[in-house]
Amino acid sequence: MSRILRLLVANARMRLLQWMGWRGMLLWLTVNQLVTPLLGLAVWSAALPGQAAVSDYYMALLVVQMLTVSYEYHTFANGIYDGGLAGGLLRPQPVILNPLAENVALRVWHLVVASPLIVVTALLVHVRLEYGWALLAVPSLLLAGALRFLLTYLLAMAAFWTQRAAGVVAVGETLIFLAGGGAAPIALYPPSFRTLIEALPFPAMLGVPAEIAAGAMDSGQVITAYLLQMGWIVILVACVALAWRAGVARYTAVGG
Amino acid sequence: MSGPRRLIRLLTMVFSLSLRQQLAFRADLVFEGLVTLFSVTAGLGAVGVIFTRTGTLGGWGPWQVVVLYGTFQVTTGLLQTFVEPGLQAFPSQVRSGGLDPILLRPVPSILLASLGLNAPLNLLESVAGLGVVVWGLRHLGPTPPDRAAEWGLLLALAVIIAWALRTLVAAASLFGPSTNLGAMFVSGWQFGRYPVSIYHQPVRALLTYVLPVAMLSTVPSLALTRGVDGALIALAGGAALVAITTTNLVWTAGLRRYTGATG
Numbered sequence: 001m002s003r004i005l006r007l008l009v010a011n012a013r014m015r016l017l018q019w020m021g022w023r024g025m026l027l028w029l030t031v032n033q034l035v036t037p038l039l040g041l042a043v044w045s046a047a048l049p050g051q052a053a054v055s056d057y058y059m060a061l062l063v064v065q066m067l068t069v070s071y072e073y074h075t076f077a078n079g080i081y082d083g084g085l086a087g088g089l090l091r092p093q094p095v096i097l098n099p100l101a102e103n104v105a106l107r108v109w110h111l112v113v114a115s116p117l118i119v120v121t122a123l124l125v126h127v128r129l130e131y132g133w134a135l136l137a138v139p140s141l142l143l144a145g146a147l148r149f150l151l152t153y154l155l156a157m158a159a160f161w162t163q164r165a166a167g168v169v170a171v172g173e174t175l176i177f178l179a180g181g182g183a184a185p186i187a188l189y190p191p192s193f194r195t196l197i198e199a200l201p202f203p204a205m206l207g208v209p210a211e212i213a214a215g216a217m218d219s220g221q222v223i224t225a226y227l228l229q230m231g232w233i234v235i236l237v238a239c240v241a242l243a244w245r246a247g248v249a250r251y252t253a254v255g256g
Numbered sequence: 257m258s259g260p261r262r263l264i265r266l267l268t269m270v271f272s273l274s275l276r277q278q279l280a281f282r283a284d285l286v287f288e289g290l291v292t293l294f295s296v297t298a299g300l301g302a303v304g305v306i307f308t309r310t311g312t313l314g315g316w317g318p319w320q321v322v323v324l325y326g327t328f329q330v331t332t333g334l335l336q337t338f339v340e341p342g343l344q345a346f347p348s349q350v351r352s353g354g355l356d357p358i359l360l361r362p363v364p365s366i367l368l369a370s371l372g373l374n375a376p377l378n379l380l381e382s383v384a385g386l387g388v389v390v391w392g393l394r395h396l397g398p399t400p401p402d403r404a405a406e407w408g409l410l411l412a413l414a415v416i417i418a419w420a421l422r423t424l425v426a427a428a429s430l431f432g433p434s435t436n437l438g439a440m441f442v443s444g445w446q447f448g449r450y451p452v453s454i455y456h457q458p459v460r461a462l463l464t465y466v467l468p469v470a471m472l473s474t475v476p477s478l479a480l481t482r483g484v485d486g487a488l489i490a491l492a493g494g495a496a497l498v499a500i501t502t503t504n505l506v507w508t509a510g511l512r513r514y515t516g517a518t519g
Contacts (some may be wrong), residue, residue: 042454046455
């Protein structure tokens, strides 16, 4: 286990340095990821003027979005299409390690690149996040990051069966936006929809840590949220393992 | 055959060829249609959630915002079909010298670079957007024909402005080959999903005068839902003219600096 962890850290460090050379691309990716929370902030501030809870939520969501971004279609699915996965299968390490390390590196860079804009926006909207709630949101944020990685990795595995994995991943991203807390804070959904949405894994990938940081949950709800996130992780790990076994059995690419 | 007619024939052939290439993969067509439908429905769902909490958004009623959202999808689909595919690769063409063959062809390079590659499946987004506009209008009551005509005119001007801005952004790579502002444009474009009146100053001014997403969806929708006076149409026409002229000048100046010699 410690060997895997060492490999992950070394790989992530290498990817961090590698991405330093692609600053233009990083800037583009980050700006692209900032748009949804900023749009949400503008729209909901106009719809419910004077409600500080909305701006607190979207400010927290900005950080959550940067630390949960997942690009496994590019870092993993493309390897299935171009044969790059063949090389990964020969290495004495789990194939998931490379996309995971790249994911970690990209999240760090997203936060670094987005930081100036996050600070300026926080000053403009007079954000009032409390340290206690922000600290409670950290475990939830880590679990959300794991969940979003697992879902995107699972959807990217569609590349084993179809040429349209990009579309499959895009559908997943749209679901995270609509039912995860990007389109609106979950608490603002009509009660019937809220019940349905809360039964899905998507809020646990985005909105839940932002809600905790914004102080929209009591301590009992926070514990329940952690447990739910862990439950979804167990389910998604099982789905990933099953999909990997089935996918790699039919993988026939040559080269890389 | 005269220049403009020859150009129109050439661009029609480009579209026809791209369409035939994409139609060869029928399953992709069906899948792309479903993804587009899902994405447009999700956007409408987001609008729906907003109006469960408020009666107006930036002074716009729910069905007016639906019309605006549909208009935004129509414009986005047109840009993604005709302009974005060609210009996406433009900065790398400048760096690699791949622009050389475009410059050698007997067609204005600005048009060949920006419109020379199409992605017809993206028109599904425009079709879905048109459906959303019609759906919104049915809830707003009868629309006078002159408003529909104004919407069509302002939409055409919006597409021209969008083409000019996107080409201008691509032309930046002629001055600094490592510059790729195209993705910034695509991100900024998303702010046109909602009425520009929801944004505070100076963001609103930025989205009206610098990156005029207000012209792309808010102004045409305003014509359809409330009607606009001739002065606003003239202003949009003037903006389109300025955008075309500026882009053409910058493109020409940029080409003078271009020194690629490979391909």
